[in-house]
Amino acid sequence: MARGEVRILEPGLAELVGEGLAAGRLEFAVGSAAAVAEAEVVFLCVPTPMGSGGAADLAAVESVVAEVGELLPAGCVLVCKSTVPVGTSARVAELVGRADVAVVSNPEFLREGSAVHDFLNPDRIVVGSDSQDAAERVAALYARLGAPTVLTDAASAEMVKYAANCFLATKLSYVNAVAELCERLGADIADVTEGMGFDRRIGQSFLQPGPGWGGSCLPKDTAALMRVAESVEFEFGLLRETIAANARQRERMVDKVAEACGVGAGASLRGVRLGLLGLTFKAGTDDLRDSPAMAVAGLLAARGAELVAYDPGLRGDEPGVAELVTLVDDPYQAAKGAAGLVVLTEWQEFRTVDWTRVAGLLEGPVVVDTRNHLDPDVLRRAGLSWRGVGRTPVTP
The missing domain is CATH 3.40.50.720 (NAD(P)-binding Rossmann-like Domain)
Known part of the structure; x- marks a missing residue:
């Protein structure tokens, strides 16, 4: 990685890493938590895969927090970019156990295959924290991008990510069901979705039928939100059927x-x-x-x-x-x-x-x-x- 070699297929990423290394703006310290000792802002960007029973596995988050917690300088802001269940920022703050380090939730909304473009041209920036000052400091990092910014509490910021991804999954399951109905009735889903998409309340994205939705986000995020709902005794029937419909597709x-x-x-x-x-x-x-x-x-x-x-x-x-x-x-x-x-x-x-x-x-x-x-x-x-x-x- 220190040589700028990027193995994943992501247009523009290798060039961006190479430029950052050449200009001295970017460096890698693999396996060395001490790199955070002089940082003003530290971003946690670790995987949160589907764990037991569909819940998000926060082992990587907790491991990194334990590793860097005592090394963070006073006044530092710890930012969680990973997709995590509501309440994780509060949990991270407890693990850090320091009043001089603020924790902020700043979920990412990048699509694989266009991550560089999406980062530089975001639809919105969401920043959540119980510390207004910390939230504003993180939001300021994105000021040059000119995107709408949502400043809120940490729990709401964490919920935004899940709510958005689960809505997209629901939209896809819905259009796949409509496509099956079109087959039975002799209608054409391409014309149907074209007509739907011109309605600004619906939009044209995520209206393409297919073999089902998948990838690194939607399956684990729908499962995780189901587990979160169950933890507060809420029967999220709509989301449950969205997941079941995807399996049937x-x-x-x-x-x-x-x-x-x-x-x-x-x-x-x-x-x-x-x-x-x-x-x-x-x-x-x-x-x-x-x-x-x-x-x-x-x-x-x-x-x-x-x-x-x-x-x-x-x-x-x-x-x-x-x-x-x-x-x-x-x-x-x-x-x-x-x-x-x-x-x-x-x-x-x-x-x-x-x-x-x-x-x-x-x-x-x-x-x-x-x-x-x-x-x-x-x-x-x-x-x-x-x-x-x-x-x-x-x-x-």
Whole structure:
């Protein structure tokens, strides 16, 4: 890291790190907590993965706080950027146990694949603390970005992050349900969501149906908020159904693939070879955490399917991939001899595939597009059947 080498796939990050190192504005002190001794503001940016029963695992937060607590200089502000349950800032303040160090909640709202852009162009800045002075000091760090700033108490700031992510998950589960209804009624989800999106109360984001939502945030944050709700005896039925609907959506994609291959929904796929396009949870990243694509692949494998996959974001050494699929170097190898091709991640390069060549390689001339990412007419002209989500199938 000290050499500016960034292994994760995040556009602009390697350049930003390199520039910071070259200018002397950035340095790394791996494994040395003493680096905080002269800091005015210390940001805690550690993972809070899903723990036992779905609750957020705060082990990393508590470990770092224990390590740096006594080293923080008087007047320092300790800022929690990690997504943490309501009440964590108060817990951190207790662990630090120092009246001369203020604790502030400052949740991040970055999207993987566009994190650098999102950080420099935020929709809003949220800062929460029981110390007004500390909150204003942290807010001032972002002043040059010109974003709307919400100054509040720590508990409310922590709640903002969960409330936002859980709302987005609910919106996605809703549009996936509407897409299924469109299939049954003969409506087109693309036209439906276009009409919805022009309503400023709704907006056009997070209205794309797919194989379910996933990634490093939404699954763990919905589970964590459910546990928080249960801790205060609140039955969050809407959120519970949002999570359940997401699990059903993945099963529905598997049934869609089975039907497209002619074996029928719920039937075994033993001996059926399938090509998969995409395994990461979204295009532009190499992140497989709670990937809906991997979840669908796992369900297909559980029904006996033989899976061959291509994803431009993967190196081939990612844990768990080789045990599930055979990873190949291009879409054509994935298509060769397959009973069908399944698009699971919306990589832009999939739009420019030579689909006539693909048609000649496939044993079954069908593409199941779980992202509605491809142009159905292009595939039809290539002699392929296209099946999307919430849309009428297109055949040659």
